[in-house]
Amino acid sequence: MENNPFGKFETASKVAADSAKELESINTKLLEKLTQKNMDLFNSTMDLNNKLISTLGNVKGVQELVTEQLQLSTEYNGKVMATLQEAGEIIGASQSDYQSWIESGLKAFVPTAPKSSRKKAA
Numbered sequence: 001m002e003n004n005p006f007g008k009f010e011t012a013s014k015v016a017a018d019s020a021k022e023l024e025s026i027n028t029k030l031l032e033k034l035t036q037k038n039m040d041l042f043n044s045t046m047d048l049n050n051k052l053i054s055t056l057g058n059v060k061g062v063q064e065l066v067t068e069q070l071q072l073s074t075e076y077n078g079k080v081m082a083t084l085q086e087a088g089e090i091i092g093a094s095q096s097d098y099q100s101w102i103e104s105g106l107k108a109f110v111p112t113a114p115k116s117s118r119k120k121a122a
Contacts, residue, residue, distance in 0.1 A: 015108045019101070026097045030090070037087045044079040048072055 051072050059065040 019105050019108065022101055022104075026094065026101060029097075030094045033090045034087060037083055037090065041080065041083045044076060044083070048076045 052069065055065065055068045055072070059068060
């Protein structure tokens, strides 16, 4: 068997490029999901701001304004907590993707020990 360092380098380069593409795919998928959660949170914030502004024109007194603001704040806090929990679940679910990627990379780059052809001395 011929020792071909250029062939080994080419193989290692191909494996590294494939691995990088796989990691890019995992990262892109995760980023898209987290970006959607960020947009949901932004939309909730804008909705809260619109409700707060419309409340200013519809209340009849300070007590009613405070009550409305507390209600809206409670509603918004619930949406924030739900969004954060969903983001945490997304990140947790991606753990298996990253773990599989790491394990496949280890298999590709960590050589297995060759079996010794020497016999033990008696």
